[in-house]
Amino acid sequence: MENKKSTYHSFKGFVKGFTLTWHHMFRRSKTVRTNIQSDKYFEERNDNTSTLRYPHVKLPLPDISRNQLQVDIDDCIVCDLCAKICPVDCIEIDVIKAVGDIGKTSDGTTKRLHAAKFDIDMAKCMFCGLCTIVCPTECIIMTDEYDVSLDNVAAMNYHFSTMTKEEAEENRIKLAAFEEEKRIAKATALKAAEEKKGGENV
Amino acid sequence: MTFYIISISLLAFVAIYALMGVWAERKISALIQDRVGPVETGKFGLLQTFADIIKLLQKEDIVPTTADKVLFTLAPVLVFTSVFMGFAVLPFSPAYISSNINIGLFYFMAIISIEVVGILMAGWASNNKYAFLGSIRSIAQIIAYEIPAGIAVLSAVMIYQSLNLQEIAFQQGIYAKSDIYFFGFWKVNTVGGFLSWGVFQAPHLFVAAIIYFIASLAEANRTPFDIPEAESELVAGFHVEYSGFKFGALFLAEYAMMFLTSMVLVILFFGAWYSPLPNIAKVQLAEWTNGTYWGIFWILLKTLLIVVLQIWIRWTLPRFRADQLMNFCWKVLIPVSFACLFISAFWKLIVL
Numbered sequence: 001m002e003n004k005k006s007t008y009h010s011f012k013g014f015v016k017g018f019t020l021t022w023h024h025m026f027r028r029s030k031t032v033r034t035n036i037q038s039d040k041y042f043e044e045r046n047d048n049t050s051t052l053r054y055p056h057v058k059l060p061l062p063d064i065s066r067n068q069l070q071v072d073i074d075d076c077i078v079c080d081l082c083a084k085i086c087p088v089d090c091i092e093i094d095v096i097k098a099v100g101d102i103g104k105t106s107d108g109t110t111k112r113l114h115a116a117k118f119d120i121d122m123a124k125c126m127f128c129g130l131c132t133i134v135c136p137t138e139c140i141i142m143t144d145e146y147d148v149s150l151d152n153v154a155a156m157n158y159h160f161s162t163m164t165k166e167e168a169e170e171n172r173i174k175l176a177a178f179e180e181e182k183r184i185a186k187a188t189a190l191k192a193a194e195e196k197k198g199g200e201n202v
Numbered sequence: 203m204t205f206y207i208i209s210i211s212l213l214a215f216v217a218i219y220a221l222m223g224v225w226a227e228r229k230i231s232a233l234i235q236d237r238v239g240p241v242e243t244g245k246f247g248l249l250q251t252f253a254d255i256i257k258l259l260q261k262e263d264i265v266p267t268t269a270d271k272v273l274f275t276l277a278p279v280l281v282f283t284s285v286f287m288g289f290a291v292l293p294f295s296p297a298y299i300s301s302n303i304n305i306g307l308f309y310f311m312a313i314i315s316i317e318v319v320g321i322l323m324a325g326w327a328s329n330n331k332y333a334f335l336g337s338i339r340s341i342a343q344i345i346a347y348e349i350p351a352g353i354a355v356l357s358a359v360m361i362y363q364s365l366n367l368q369e370i371a372f373q374q375g376i377y378a379k380s381d382i383y384f385f386g387f388w389k390v391n392t393v394g395g396f397l398s399w400g401v402f403q404a405p406h407l408f409v410a411a412i413i414y415f416i417a418s419l420a421e422a423n424r425t426p427f428d429i430p431e432a433e434s435e436l437v438a439g440f441h442v443e444y445s446g447f448k449f450g451a452l453f454l455a456e457y458a459m460m461f462l463t464s465m466v467l468v469i470l471f472f473g474a475w476y477s478p479l480p481n482i483a484k485v486q487l488a489e490w491t492n493g494t495y496w497g498i499f500w501i502l503l504k505t506l507l508i509v510v511l512q513i514w515i516r517w518t519l520p521r522f523r524a525d526q527l528m529n530f531c532w533k534v535l536i537p538v539s540f541a542c543l544f545i546s547a548f549w550k551l552i553v554l
Contacts (some may be wrong), residue, residue: 021518
């Protein structure tokens with residue numbers, strides 16, 4: 001009796017299983033993403049395809065997500081704060097003082113320094129986002145790009161400075177000349193002052 | 203020369219079928235599980251398996267240090283050869299059969315059994331406990347399930363009175379030379395179609411067909427009888443140490459085995475290369491849809507339907523436990539198949 005019952009039950013189970021898989025095989029369904037807080041979350045997960053066809057369709061990222069870094073070099077005042085706060089030292093900046101003001105950033109801050117080198121090594125980066133917080137002009141930001149794969153580690157060191165080597169050299173020479181001029185002017189001024197002082201004393 | 207042409211075209215057919223079979227398996231499993239399956243490579247992902255096989259052939263052919271190198275290399279060859287040799291006696295159409303021998307079915311059953319030796323060789327030579335467990339299970343299972351398969355086949359052979367597969371095929375439709383009856387009471391030599399198929403010549407042959415189908419699932423190591431390859435328990439079973447071309451050969455043999463057993467099922471019970479359409483008065487459908495090329499079409503269609511059924515079963519049913527497997531074989535399938543054999547004997551004596 002027991003045996004007969006179990007045979008019947010397993011046969012019923014077979015039929016039920018085959019009906020279910022058959023039903024799923026010929027169903028055209030699409031990928032739907034419902035918020036987990038929705039009441040229909042589990043129903044919709046059961047009724048739709050689970051696969052997200054990734055490169056064609058992407059899940060929206062939350063606003064606070066931390067991904068690849070991007071620097072808008074025109075807005076950078078080369079304050080070096082990002083490089084200082086970076087816990088893994090992945091930002092390298094080479095500063096050259098400008099002779100005068102070299103323009104304004106989009107938020108109105110005056111730029112007085114050239115960035116001869118502004119490198120961020122994304123291979124070292126730990127995506128803490130501290131650099132984006134300290135930046136006074138908000139020129140260093142995190143984009144929504146996270147799918148990066150490169151076949152060369154060196155290519156992960158991003159160069160953001162637009163300045164060429166020649167330009168940097170030119171700026172250095174200019175700075176050196178300016179400083180020399182300044183030093184001579186200062187020395188002359190000092191000498192003149194001393195002479196004036198000496199004259200008074202004598 | 204013809205020998206080479208036929209064997210090479212068969213080999214090409216088996217290879218292409220195996221590739222499409224793997225694709226179908228992946229696609230059907232994906233649809234059943236609400237995924238999308240291969241979609242990127244070619245239309246509907248059809249070229250995915252071609253890409254896979256190219257990748258597989260480029261892989262390093264690893265022979266483990268502690269393996270028995272001769273047996274390890276020989277095993278995939280033996281497994282594939284034994285399955286491939288089974289194709290020799292299968293009729294593809296009224297005019298086309300590679301080797302029309304009068305002990306065809308006996309040869310088929312014998313040559314398929316050699317696969318077991320290959321599996322044991324693979325498991326033993328790998329010197330790996332998972333592989334060895336897999337091959338032990340495989341042997342226990344295949345030897346057990348060959349009995350109901352053989353007896354179910356025998357009950358069909360008693361009805362047809364022949365071991366020649368081409369002759370068995372001829373007896374299931376309008377070209378039959380002897381008298382054939384639908385369930386033993388209606389002469390259907392001129393009607394043909396599905397009414398004259400083996401399963402409708404004697405009602406118990408339907409049971410025999412189901413028994414043979416279940417046993418063939420076990421012999422091809424398919425779910426629900428896939429304990430030799432149980433991924434979740436034995437990693438990959440007897441072929442866990444194989445890679446590259448050798449793994450490809452084992453995989454090819456597995457899919458070729460599926461096709462082979464399905465085709466024998468069709469030949470014995472479901473009208474071989476006969477069309478399912480019967481003659482209805484003036485509408486001579488059976489006459490119009492039978493012939494050499496129609497034969498190839500019908501037998502491939504029926505066989506592939508059975509293969510799809512096997513795939514469907516694989517993605518529906520969970521795996522049997524080893525003791526359930528043996529219980530089912532020895533306590534259910536073998537008694538029922540013996541009953542079929544007796545009914546066949548009485549059927550031949552009394553009804554016809």
